[in-house]
Amino acid sequence: MSVLFEVAGLCFAYPRRPPVLTDATMTLAAGERLAITGPNGAGKSTLMQILVGLLTPQAGRIVAFGAERRVEADFQEVRRRAGYVFQDPDDQLFCPTVAEDVAFGPLNLGLSRAEALAVVDQVLARVGLEGFRDRITHKLSGGEKRLVSLACVLAMEPEVLLLDEPTNALDEDTTARLSEILRGLPQAMIVISHDPHFRRRIATRTLRLQQGRLVTPQPVCRHAGMGA
């Protein structure tokens, strides 16, 4: 089974802040769906941004798709092959219509307009949003925006999906629908999620980010004992 991501000993601190990651190590193999959990502010989103080169770690090694990645030029390829769905769809969607938003990635990859529009229809069908092509993205509901932002990334035909809290503030129906879509996709994925039920439906393996490191969580539900 080929290894897609392999990171070791990542350290990261934002300027003038205490370190967020102190020694994070993980591997993602083809076909895996790896869930990452951990408290608010633990550095989960930070880790994902490091994986695609949006942030540069102070120490550590990143091997992606079989090559070590160090500089911006290396990561441009990583970003083409790993699709990153942001925590907040409003940070990702900026075009007037759904079709244009979904076509943005393919156009950046050099497809023609006609080709890109063909991709749009196909990808929207895959996430169950047929007929949303000409809808105004800004006026969609939160759940619909989330599915569109997934479609935007799928349109680039990535080999790996990186999903940052995809069920954040989704209702149960949309969460269930999203689970089905994700389970039907062939790609390996890393999914950040606070939701234990969703993780159980989706993940083949789970890691917990705490005190700057990735650890295998205890088998029992941590939440069981909490609450007032």
Added chain:
Amino acid sequence: MSVLFEVAGLCFAYPRRPPVLTDATMTLAAGERLAITGPNGAGKSTLMQILVGLLTPQAGRIVAFGAERRVEADFQEVRRRAGYVFQDPDDQLFCPTVAEDVAFGPLNLGLSRAEALAVVDQVLARVGLEGFRDRITHKLSGGEKRLVSLACVLAMEPEVLLLDEPTNALDEDTTARLSEILRGLPQAMIVISHDPHFRRRIATRTLRLQQGRLVTPQPVCRHAGMGA
């Protein structure tokens, strides 16, 4: 126990949109801390805006502080007696410095400068932000902004607090600190929150907004039976 808010049969739709609220009914008594939850886009923020008269429902009855409220003039009094903390603190903190922001309400209520500044110091101390008086609003961290926006509302000495997702994007420490502050306040409050642990710490009662209505959620964890 006196009733502070009593709304019945609220219907609301934004122009050219399907209805958000179809028949929302609820009561808030003195001393209660009522949590409201529900999926994204269910209309929780909309409901709060209706309670203080920022939006006008198409049908339904709003009784607040013992009187029925219909027109803008009625709601000016409601807004003075019910402090509304917005979902995004950047929407609420519009003044250059913390002192000016906190003093804005008291000055509008007719206090003198000196009186308003005394209130500022006292309220900042209550939320644990002594010494923040002359800080520049836009340079505060997310958690600090949240606490200042609470202070702004407390400065008007409201009888009821309306909090829209107060722990949104806060880390665990700040969330815990906010819980403590809220539990120490004498006011009745309505708190919108997606966070079950926070709700359990805070709330004396919980309602769920779904399909346009407020319902009492089933006592057991709905999620227990789900999952693969």
Added chain:
Amino acid sequence: MHIVDGALSNAVVLGGGVLAVGGLALGLRSLTLEKIPVAGVLSATFFVAALVHVPLGPSSVHLIMNGLAGLVLGWAAFPALFVGLLLQAVFFGFGGLTVLGVNTVNIALPAVLVWLLCRRGVASADTRVAVLTGFVGGALAIVLTAVQVALVLWLSGDEFLPAAKLVVLAHVPVAVIEGLVCAAAVTLIHRVKPELFGTLAAPARAA
């Protein structure tokens, strides 16, 4: 296009100052305190938009977006763009102090002229008309700004004439780019929130 202190003749600097004060007065007349939040947040957005840089062949240019500012803000573009120029001068050291009036008129007068000429078109129900107007407005504002900069230099001394001509020429491609960016922005606003063009710009007359 920030002119610096010391380049212009006293008469031009004074004239620019007087015109700027007039423009500011007209722009502020319609801005009640109730409208300050809209104007302020939009003004902040134009400040950020001016930090966007676009590649132009082997170099890159920063956007000005004064045409779009005019279409969105109307007369309020005068104070909004003045505030931007003031912040840039004081905190970034772009431009200068005595030339603040001239620089304001150079950027804001074209914005207002574009609004006067294009406000009907941009509010048209027909998207194509609106977008075309957006292109014309965006490009025209840059051309007018370049012409004003050239004029101001030329009025200050004949020795500036060659440079003035080159300023105008050099801004032709910039005007095309600004036109295209403005047209795209108008497309989006037209589909997503057409009221944007009426919030501040329209009632300016009534006040």
Added chain:
Amino acid sequence: MSHRVEAVGSSARAGAAVRSAPQAIGGPGGGWLGAVDPRTRLLGAIAFAGVTVALSSLAALLMALTLAGAALLAARLPAGPTLRRMAMMDGFIVFMLVLLPFTMPGDPAFWVFGWPASWAGLERAAAIALTANAIVLMLLSLVGSLEPTTLGHALARLRCPERLVHLLLFTVRYITVVEDEYRRLRRAMKTRGFRPRTNGHTFRSLGYLIGMLLVRALERSERILQAMKCRGFTGRLPLLDDLRYGPRDVLFIGTTVPALGLLLTLDALYVGLV
């Protein structure tokens, strides 16, 4: 609103300028100037600018630049970045200065490809560069070292129109908010393979981006107005400040006025003698 033309190699620096904007917009000024009232500093910068543009001899202008350098030290601003900011000019201004010796008539100083460069033109270009840099450096030191919000308070106390002051304060307040929104969207565009080029796709995407920021700005302003109403907004925006003139202001004026007088005298001497 800047139209600096720069080589593609420096595009990373332009990105850094965007990122540093919120920091640049405000850094508390310490140093000797810290105790001088913002109003005094603002008026001092204006007086200095007025005097400096009236100077014509290079000697007096050099002295003006020296004074601005002294102000930089007194403000305790970081020298490197501040001087870089001072020296940065629009491409076309640099171009105009380079062109001046060749477009101004006078005794030739040297020739480039057969074109004569005049002494008069060289002197004029030097005078403009010195004036511009001296005034910008003084402005950065005296006023640029203030918090932007303090600048707003000072302008209000100096009887600037109330609405203009509030517009300035709202703009300053929301620049960081809008810029963060902008940065997050640009980052998302980058992860989807966007690299700006000179083509229609780039112009369209950036136009959409700016349009979207404006739409969100409008919606945010609607929420702000609601928040203001919730706190009893009565059509008044009060300002609270603790600006007070003190002994340091007297000292500041006591040094500035003679220094400016000296500049004018020096200039008159040189112009009269040379």
